[in-house]
Amino acid sequence: xxxxxxxxxxxxxxxxxxxxxxxxxxxxxxxxxxxxxxxxxxxxxxxxxxxxxxxxxxxxxxxxxxxxxxxxxxxxxxxxxxxxxxxxxxxxxxxxxxxxxxxxxxxxxxxxxxxxxxxxxxxxxxxxxxxxxxxxxxxxxxxxxxxxxxxxxxxxxxxxxxxxxxxxxxxxxxxxxxxxxxxxxxxxxxxxxxxxxxxxxxxxxxxxxxxxxxxxxxxxxxxxxxxxxxxxxxxxxxxxxxxxxxxxxxxxxxxxxxxxxxxxxxxxxxxxxxxxxxxxxxxxxxxxxxxxxxxxxxxx
Ligand SMILES: CCCCC/C=C\C/C=C\C=C\CC(=O)SCCNC(=O)CCNC(=O)[C@H](O)C(C)(C)COP(=O)(O)OP(=O)(O)OC[C@H]1O[C@@H](n2cnc3c(N)ncnc32)[C@H](O)[C@@H]1OP(=O)(O)O
Numbered sequence: 001x002x003x004x005x006x007x008x009x010x011x012x013x014x015x016x017x018x019x020x021x022x023x024x025x026x027x028x029x030x031x032x033x034x035x036x037x038x039x040x041x042x043x044x045x046x047x048x049x050x051x052x053x054x055x056x057x058x059x060x061x062x063x064x065x066x067x068x069x070x071x072x073x074x075x076x077x078x079x080x081x082x083x084x085x086x087x088x089x090x091x092x093x094x095x096x097x098x099x100x101x102x103x104x105x106x107x108x109x110x111x112x113x114x115x116x117x118x119x120x121x122x123x124x125x126x127x128x129x130x131x132x133x134x135x136x137x138x139x140x141x142x143x144x145x146x147x148x149x150x151x152x153x154x155x156x157x158x159x160x161x162x163x164x165x166x167x168x169x170x171x172x173x174x175x176x177x178x179x180x181x182x183x184x185x186x187x188x189x190x191x192x193x194x195x196x197x198x199x200x201x202x203x204x205x206x207x208x209x210x211x212x213x214x215x216x217x218x219x220x221x222x223x224x225x226x227x228x229x230x231x232x233x234x235x236x237x238x239x240x241x242x243x244x245x246x247x248x249x250x251x252x253x254x255x256x257x258x259x260x261x262x263x264x265x266x267x268x269x270x271x272x273x274x275x276x277x278x279x280x281x282x283x284x285x286x287x288x289x290x291x292x293x294x295x296x297x298x299x300x
Contacts, residue, residue, distance in 0.1 A: 040082065042075045046097065047083070054090035055238055056083050061097040065104035068151045072107070073125040080132040090242055091139035093234045094159065096146055105150030112288045116276050123275040127268060130186065133158040135261055137250045139241040143234040145227060148172040149209055157190045160241065160253070163233050164212050166224035172215050177207035180287025182278070184271060186264045193260060195219050
């Protein structure tokens with residue numbers, strides 16, 4: 001990994017990168033990884049695995065805002081599973097290829113005016129993505145290079161370490177109550193495991209979207225760095241995590257996360273039933289419809 005950083009630094013200093021269109025530290029890291037094995041290219045997610053370092057970089061590339069649709073979540077779970085089974089992979093960096101947004105969270109259209117059967121399928125995909133990422137034995141680092149509300153925040157919180165662009169216009173948090181919906185207990189558990197009970201209680205009730213500096217202050221993210229350095233800083237952090245023997249780190253991770261995972265495993269079906277009955281309510285559909293309208297108005 002340090003070879004990646006040395007190479008990035010060299011290129012940046014030599015000015016070669018500045019000759020590339022749209023070049024910056026972030027693209028340097030991406031270009032380096034891209035020169036390695038293209039692991040998978042699906043329409044919404046790109047994964048490159050560096051066979052020398054064992055580090056995969058997963059880039060979300062689903063315009064306009066990387067919302068977590070059924071198709072996106074399915075691709076995501078498949079990719080994480082594939083990397084999990086690959087013994088040559090030791091760590092995964094998750095980031096966005098789109099400007100200004102890491103992920104807009106769950107795709108609201110998947111929860112709006114659809115059939116109960118669709119809600120079941122969608123929620124299973126949300127659960128599956130969480131199980132795969134939260135339960136991953138690999139080192140996972142979120143390189144948060146844009147806004148990351150709700151489900152986007154959940155994905156980031158599932159990772160072992162979070163680095164966010166220090167842009168104060170970017171925010172992150174579980175803002176579900178602002179949409180008139182309630183974050184499920186395992187979203188809450190995941191946040192509580194990151195920032196503790198009190199901050200989760202405030203954050204969840206208020207549907208708080210933390211600015212990048214606020215997120216650092218409460219421990220929702222671990223580091224803020226200039227936007228162009230988010231991916232190279234993630235690579236740097238990754239090298240520290242990979243210096244620890246895998247078996248010891250993996251057992252420690254599993255020891256910390258197993259109770260949270262077991263809790264959803266035990267309530268998986270009930271959680272789906274709750275989601276379907278909650279989402280199907282007229283009042284919830286109305287709230288979601290109004291929220292989508294508000295997003296559109298804000299744009300015009
Ligand atoms: C008691 C029992 C409980 C049981 C459990 C029950 C229920 C739990 C249920 C659900 C949990 C849900 C978690 C979620 O993740 S909900 C999603 C929350 N997401 C948001 O609030 C983000 C909304 N989006 C934004 O704030 C901005 O888009 C963003 C800051 C991300 C980017 O801003 P930007 O200005 O760049 O882009 P926009 O112009 O706003 O958007 C472009 C385009 O995209 C559409 N869009 C945005 N976000 C979403 C989304 N999450 N899903 C679908 N579509 C989205 C937006 O409407 C624009 O569309 P258009 O105008 O171009 O058509």
